[in-house]
Amino acid sequence: MIDWSDFDKEYPVEDVIVNTLPEELQYKVAVNTTAKTFFDVHPSVMEDHQNQKLLENKKEMASLQMEFYDKFAKGFQNMDDNRKKRENAFQWKIERLAIYDEQFFKKPKLLFIGAGNCRFAIRFAKKGYKVTATDISRNMLLEGKKIADEMGLDITFVAQNAENPFPFKSEKFDTVYSLCVANHIVDWKNYFNEKMRCLKPNGVLLERMPNAKLWSFWKKQGELNKGVEIKAEKCHRDSAYSILNELNLTGDVWTHDRITRTDALARFYPFSIPRKLRMPFSKKIYKRRSYNEDEKLKPHEELVPDDDKGIYTMIRIEK
Ligand SMILES: C[S@@+](CC[C@H](N)C(=O)[O-])C[C@H]1O[C@@H](n2cnc3c(N)ncnc32)[C@H](O)[C@@H]1O
Numbered sequence: 599m600i601d602w603s604d605f606d607k608e609y610p611v612e613d614v615i616v617n618t619l620p621e622e623l624q625y626k627v628a629v630n631t632t633a634k635t636f637f638d639v640h641p642s643v644m645e646d647h648q649n650q651k652l653l654e655n656k657k658e659m660a661s662l663q664m665e666f667y668d669k670f671a672k673g674f675q676n677m678d679d680n681r682k683k684r685e686n687a688f689q690w691k692i693e694r695l696a697i698y699d700e701q702f703f704k705k706p707k708l709l710f711i712g713a714g715n716c717r718f719a720i721r722f723a724k725k726g727y728k729v730t731a732t733d734i735s736r737n738m739l740l741e742g743k744k745i746a747d748e749m750g751l752d753i754t755f756v757a758q759n760a761e762n763p764f765p766f767k768s769e770k771f772d773t774v775y776s777l778c779v780a781n782h783i784v785d786w787k788n789y790f791n792e793k794m795r796c797l798k799p800n801g802v803l804l805e806r807m808p809n810a811k812l813w814s815f816w817k818k819q820g821e822l823n824k825g826v827e828i829k830a831e832k833c834h835r836d837s838a839y840s841i842l843n844e845l846n847l848t849g850d851v852w853t854h855d856r857i858t859r860t861d862a863l864a865r866f867y868p869f870s871i872p873r874k875l876r877m878p879f880s881k882k883i884y885k886r887r888s889y890n891e892d893e894k895l896k897p898h899e900e901l902v903p904d905d906d907k908g909i910y911t912m913i914r915i916e917k
Contacts, residue, residue, distance in 0.1 A: 599752060599754075600616060600754050601728075601754060603767070603770075604730065604754075604766050604767055604770045604771075605765055605766060605767065606765055606766065606767055607765075609765060612736070613736075613740060613743070614743065614755065615736055615739055615740070615743070615755040615756065615757050616754070616755065616756045616757070616765075617736070617757045618756060618757065618758045618759075618765040619664075619734070619736075619757050619758065619759055620759060620762065622657070622661070623660065623661060623664055623734070623759060626668075626736075627665055627668045627669055627737075628669070629668070629669055629671060629672045629737065630669040630670065630673075631672050631673055631676075632673070633666075633669050633670045633673055634670075634673060639665065639666045639669050639670065640662055640665075640666060653784065654784060655784065656761040656783075656784035656785050657761075659761070659782070659783075659784050660734060660759050660761050663734055663735075663782050664734045664735055664759075667714070667733070667734070667735035667737065667738050668735045668736065668737040668738070669737075671715065671735060671737035671738045671740070671741050672737070672741070674714070674715055674738065674741070675715050675741040678715065678717055685877060686877075687880060687881075687884060690881060690884050690885075691884075692717055692718065692721075693721075694884075694888045694892070695718075695777070695806070695855075695910075696718055696721045696722070697892075698854065698892050699775070699777070699804055699806060700722065700725065702802055702804050702914055703722075703727070703772075703773040703775070703802060703804065704772040704773050704800070704801055704802050705726065705727060705772060705773075706726065706727055706728045706772060707727070707728045707730070707770065707771045707772045707773070707798075708722055708727040708728065708729045708730070708771065708772070708773045708774075708775060709730050709732070709766065709770075709771040709773070709774045709775070709793075709796055710722075710729060710730065710731045710732065710775050710776070711732050711758075711760050711764075711774065711775070711776045711779060711789075711793065712732070712733055712734075712760060712776050712777075712778070712779030712782070713729075713731035713732060713733050713738075713739070713742065714733055714735070714738045714742070715738050715739075715741040715742045716731050716738075716739070716741070716742025716743075716745065716746065716753065717742070718777065719731040719742060719753060720742065720745055720746055720749065720751060720753075723746065723751040723752070723753050724749070724751065727773075728752075729753045729754070730753070730754040730756060730766075730771070731753050731754070731755050731756070732755075732756040732757070732758040732760070732764075733757065733758070734757070734758065734759050734760065735757075736757045739755045739756075739757060742755070743755055760779065760783060760789055760792075761783065761784060761785050761788065761789070762788070763788070763792060764792040764793075764795070764796055766796045767796075768795050768796065769795075769796070769797065769798045769799065769801075770796055770798065771796050771797055771798060771801060772797075772798055772801050772802070773797075773801060773802050773803075773804065774793040774794075774796055774797050774801070774802075774803045774804075775803075775804050775805075776793075776804075776805055776806070777805075777806035777807075777910075778806065778807065778808055779807075780805060780807045780832075780833055781807055781808055781810070781832070781833050786832070786841050787841075787844070787845065790803075790841065790845055790847070791845065794845075794847065794915070794917060797917045798917070799917055800916065800917060801916075801917045802914065802915070802916055802917075803849070803913070803914070803915040803916075803917070804912070804913070804914050805838075805912065805913040805914075806854070806910050806911075806912055807833035807838070807910060807911045807912075807913075808833055808909065808910060808911075809833060809834050809835075809853055809906070809908060809909050809910055809911045810833060810834065833911050834906065834911055835851055835852075835853060835906045835911055838851045838911055838913050839851055842913070842915070847915055848915070849913055849914055849915030849916070850912075850913070850914045850915075851911065851912065851913050852908070852911075852912050853906055853907060853908030853909075853910060853911050853912065854891070854908040854909075854910045854912050855891070855908045855909045855910050856891060856907040856908040856909070
């Protein structure tokens with residue numbers, strides 16, 4: 599059920615997704631089930647080292663992002679499904695990050711910008727949040743919608759370009775949240791101002807962004823050096839502080855998910871033993887690692903080292 603009272607005006611609804619995308623982005627792209635990375639969909643962009651100007655062009659960036667995620671959506675979901683079947687570390691990580699982030703949330707209304715295939719949004723909806731999941735890629739949202747329907751969860755889906763003014767009324771949401779989205783955004787000023795506008799007084803903005811310097815996945819793909827993910831370089835502690843200053847906002851900035859001694863232990867892991875036996879052991883190590891950081895090093899307590907060593911940069915602002 600769509601709660602229209604949150605919207606500035608009525609928008610068309612397609613496949614139960616409220617469509618607020620500007621005209622130039624209203625196209626349907628064929629899925630590409632073999633695409634795994636940005637390279638596969640936009641090879642020329644990735645190869646053209648001179649083409650970094652596009653990083654400052656929000657229209658062009660938005661359509662590249664939309665095309666990539668629309669084509670990749672099925673593959674993205676398959677990847678998650680396979681990981682779920684194999685019960686592997688990535689799934690434990692999603693669970694852990696969701697639990698960690700939720701401790702900062704306010705209930706009940708959660709606006710999720712860039713929810714993708716909703717693997718996080720679904721977890722929050724299950725916990726009783728009234729979730730509005732937005733993304734520039736309708737295909738990503740459709741993957742999420744399939745699962746939400748199977749689980750009988752009531753989520754409002756909105757196809758939206760977060761480079762534009764958001765299609766919501768002011769002061770409607772208790773929490774506004776994103777993870778791994780700011781690195782795709784050109785106009786941070788609009789992005790943060792719009793989030794703040796949509797928050798109720800005393801509401802919470804939580805932003806989780808990749809800390810590019812420590813993000814091994816991108817380093818491996820070379821995306822940090824030559825492709826659109828170079829935007830991620832903006833997402834570390836110092837740039838987060840300067841954007842808050844620029845926008846006259848005060849909030850906390852810290853990093854999360856740091857490499858711990860337990861990871862070092864895992865390097866001596868007995869890979870020769872069968873997967874079935876290895877998994878429970880891995881899970882225990884991962885739980886210990888999470889405990890060491892999430893429980894022992896709670897943010898806002900002096901124990902948190904301000905060292906920029908976590909692979910995510912976190913921003914928390916209370917309105
Ligand atoms: C790395 S994925 C993260 C998805 C989800 N937050 C998660 O962690 O599972 C980035 C998401 O940002 C979305 N995105 C990129 N540019 C966007 C824009 N301008 N407006 C809205 N969403 C955007 C993409 O479509 C994609 O779903």
